[in-house]
Amino acid sequence: MEALSSSSLLQRRASGLIASTRPCLCCQHTVSSPSSLRRNMESRSTQRVQPAAASRRAVQLQSPSNSRRRLVIRASGPAGGMGAHGGGRGEPVDTWQKKTILGVAITYILLTVILPFINVFIQAFAKGLGPFLEAVMEHDFIHATKLTLMLAAITVPLNTLFGTVAAILITRNEFPGKVLLLSLLDLPFSISPVVTGLMLMLLYGRAGWFATALADGGLKVVFAFSGMLLATLFVTLPFIVRELIPTLEQMDLAQEEAARSLGANPLQVFWHVTLPNIRWGLLYGVILTNARAMGEFGAVSVISGNIIGRTQTLTLFVESAYKEYNSEAAFAAAVLLSCLALGTLWVKDKVEQAAAAEAAK
Template sequence: MKAKINSPNGLNFPPGRSTQNQEKTWVKATLIGMAVGYLALVLFIPTINVFYQAFKKGLEPFLSNLTSPDFLHAAQLTLVISLIVVPINTVFGLCAAWVIGRNKFPGRTLLISILDVPFAISPVIAGLMIVLLYGRVGWFGPWLDAANIRVIFAFPGMVLATAFVTLPFVAREVIPVLEEVGTDQEEAAKTLGANDWQVFWNVTLPNIRWGLLYGVILTNARAMGEFGAVSVVSGNIAKKTQTLPLFVEDAYKQYATQSAFSAAVVLGLLAVVSLVLKEILERKTSIKEVEE
């Protein structure tokens, strides 16, 4: 018979139990250490370095960099593009989510796959596609030239590129919520005499509001931080077609590292704000699910 180990409270355990617990603890500590080490290398250390480089000469140079004409124009252009793209993709996402989430039809799976194309394709390729369509030698180039409309290396092309890469976020967040909620409440409202618009505002929208806000936050974060597609179609012209991410790259290439890191800090803080809002919405969604 195997020997028993008497515990202080009188319970008997086989001799291998303690060894197994020690092995599990060692494996757990190793995995946690590997995860923390990896995050330190790819996230924590680079982030700390950005903030250090931005503030190493003091607060006054940092603030001075944020008031330079090039930075202010880049920040303003980034904000304007986001203010245009986010509402457009919010409306599109709601419409797409409604069609997909409330209807079963042939080609539905294909439509969802097409909606996910911006997730799968490289932003640089997306920018190149826009150039091939709207550039001077592109498919629509001659028509645009005849109408004296410039898309590539201009503001319209930057909006198109940003709209493309941020296209799926709202729809992909709202579709699962619509499918989970179902149609019972909406049908009940219609039987009480509500029209489609009243059903949407009073029943559907309250049910999907957290998913919708989550998608809007992700869309805005991607729009303000987009680099690849915008870089291809904009030409990265200072004070004309230079967004904040492009300003960071250009300033670093011009050896204005202090300005580059200062702008990077601003983008980083915007990302932190997005993450905080995302966490708040996730908690509110969890609380709502528990209450229901």
């Protein structure tokens, strides 16, 4: 009977009536066929991979290193629904305690940020458009504007290159002194810009370590454009590195390994795999670097000597013009710097919205 039943089952299986299971002849338990086992293994592996990927995404969204950027993205959502763009939820302000706190916060921002910002534009155009245009067309004003833009145009590419390479090397390698190097990268954040300018003067000045070599080469750093560039590079150094390191740490290395296994060289791996994954962090760092480069005052003031028409940036021009009671020129320069800041904020907001939209997909 067992032989007949087994042969009958085999015939039925061959005819397609039973395709996935068969009874064990020794214990009569149902045993999966090879094809069914293969399908079950694939299904289980998929079930294992999907929660793992979901957990990785959850960890990425909740990691402390990425929390600041996520909060910034949520705060830049449409008006009336903070975090609507990033998926956040807000509670109605329906109690007197909440209304009081909100009123204090709005008043604080109004007095410290909004009113001073608006007052700059009011003072700049208080005497009409004519004096404003005259101040803008002055030779010293134009030179200061060109020098500011030139410093930013050189600083941003150099620090972008250095920051990207440094971030990749730090995250992809383990070496002695790595923690110390990460601490040193934050040094420009903790040192006063005035102290930075003084350090550069002591190093590259007439009594500095490199004074003889610079004199023999006919090079000048103190009270020159090269010194201003060094000061700007120093104060803007950490922005791109610190934006890229968390992004690279969260990046899945399997994509890069797959590209290398297919024969891609290091440049191709970076251009086609690494760069698309870090582009939003890189753009954010570039925006911050550009904003700091155009608005730097302390370090540039010390190393440049604030020579009118030679080493004077827009920020230094504002101080000099205001001290000389040339308020029209000072306010005109302040308006230009404010417009540059507004443009930077607009670009930053667009980058954050694009990053949030891509993360929501």
